[in-house]
Amino acid sequence: MVLCCPALSAPGREAARLFEQVLTAVTEFCPRVEAVEPGVCAFGARGPARYFGGETALAGRIIAAVADLGVQARVGVADGLFAAQLAARQAERATRRAVRATRPAGARSAGAGPVLVIPPGRTAEFLADQPVSVLAGQDVASQDLTGLLPRLGLHTLGDLAALPASDVAGRFGATGETVHRLARGLGSRPLAVRSPAEDLSVTQEFDPPEPLAEPVVFAAKALAERMHEGLAARGLTCVRVQVRAISADGRESRRLWRHDGLLTGAALADRVRWQLDGWRVPADRPAADRPADSDGAADDGGIAMLRLVPDQVVRATGHQLALWGETVVSDRVARAAMRVQAMLGHEAVLRPVLGGGRDVAERVNHVPFGEKRKPRLPASSPWPGRIMGAAPGVVYPFAREADVTDEAGEAVTVTGRCVVSAAPAWLAADGEPPLRITGWAGPWPLSERWWDPAAARRRARFQLLTSDGRAWLAAVQDGRWLIEAGYLLYGL
């Protein structure tokens, strides 16, 4: 039986997450499920069908369960994965056609929603009517073949199946042989099912709740060792570890820490300590405000439970450093950065990644420490429209409003044809007294993402030199002037 959710076949984290939930729902009915591709899953239907009283009944229940999650699904049942996938894709159409009282051969309309069930043994008949283009989804070589077959006069799978296997293999080679077997309804591979995930988390309860952090951290070390033993016994390692601490008054602190199989029990205990420190004492209270006798005890009643959950468990293949090309982040730096992250939050410590782009701000991507470093835009593309020359030393995270006026006091504008209305003479930023402009260059027009109304931007950039010797990068957009960056050596 193949379950097809067309809405979830698009790429994206939201769709992937929803598909995970769909798989969990299907696992309730049949534990051995294979995820074939995004949006499509398959499982053997004989056993569950007998339990639930028929394939149609089973399909109806599954569609109802998946509909509870808000996902529309179609089900196809046949002998073999390929035929079942085709049946699932055509299930909707089969139902509609049955409603109009025309029945395709070898199919039975389902009373309960979009389900197409091919009776056992009638798979070859069902496949015989399919056009050759359904083979295109298999792989690249089959795609070429499906273009060629109609030109040779073979329009349906039945025509292909009628030919002798040896002739097809001789003419088309290995691809032809595979395709021929598929057309006859043979050659299905057994399902590659995933076994149900077992719970690898470890928990420690504190009764009575611990007011101080130190005993909790001490227990965390033993807990971490237990978790590592459990993972190692199964040959697994985890990419991240979720540390959950629940206090006696019910509040919970949850944090994901990067693990990559490299943390020892002591290192994980350190991270538990930083998480508790960051959670229980608010970071913006200055040290003087904390009561003198607190000694690390917070007023939340103590920690009642500590739980370590491995997140994204993968097979442990060991860790091999590359010979060159990687910047090694030593333990010392990682510990310092993570300590600051525990104090201020995960986003507080950033590492810059230089990439491509036209704006100075766009070219630097700030990635929180511990996450994968990748540039926002590829650096290898040419990016015409970039401002060449020295980069500004001060790049404002939020562009500052400014007024640029000419000698007469009128605001300087740039027409749609990139003609400046008058030479800029005065620059006044943030309501400050105006500075005389002694040199300027521009306008350098930039029209970005015109195809996306939300992200489209049209501006003209200028470099302005003011009488105090400082230079600015300003842009005019919709008649508003913004100072994006300052070429400042020394000065705000």
Place this chain on the structure above:
Amino acid sequence: MVAGPSGHRLPKVSEAPATGVTNATHAGSATSATSAARAVSVMSAGTLPVLPALRELLPRGALARGSVVTVAEFGLLILALAAGASADGAWCGIAGVPEAGVLAAAGLGLDAERTLLVPDPGHAWPQVVASLLDGCELVLLRPPSPAQGTRGTPGAQGAQGARGAQGAHAAHGAQVRQRLEATLRRARGVLLVVGDWPGAQVRLRVLTQGWTGLGDGHGRLRACCAQVVADGRGGAAMTRTRWLWLPGEDGRVAVAEPMDVPAHDLGSVRRLQAVNQ
């Protein structure tokens, strides 16, 4: 001990970065062998190197470990100070400067792969800086001023306000500064401070600056010629003045001959007043 190609024995790397956590990404700047060797040279010396053009401004031609260098306001000058050590293998932390121009710093020589940014350290900035000093050899810090509104404004009014704010926050920080300096000496790092830091070993200011390349509606900013003055205590008690291209045409810092400086381009420079005379 590792035998080099010509039979020399290379010193064993005590820091052993190869066994630490790696951040595997696109190709980095150097092989891990040379960066390990560089790390050794950085760790063992008593100073951190600076860019060649800035050597004459500092006592001993380098940044002494455990010392504090101040610049009154943030800009390319203080980034240039950090770039030399970073290019040589040191880790650099920048705290309290959300508007740091990393691209410009990279042009001067700062290695973005060995930089940590903490844009907003908040009230606990002494603890944050102490933690950063544990990991980074060089920390660039702008302590938050109590009057936040006066930062980020050009013009004479803004300079007045900034002077007032810096006076105020210097007063409340004597104990904080001493503790931070003790941490600094213990960690053998260098602290570059944007703002006022009484007791700093070296203080850098820019007296005059002038950008070249912009005409009246044409051209683009090419290079900036600046007159930099260094003074301080101890070995830096003698005031030194140098003309520098900061940055030059190629984006790097270089020593400038005053005759090279085109006089007409510097026609309307202002003489920057030092914040503390």
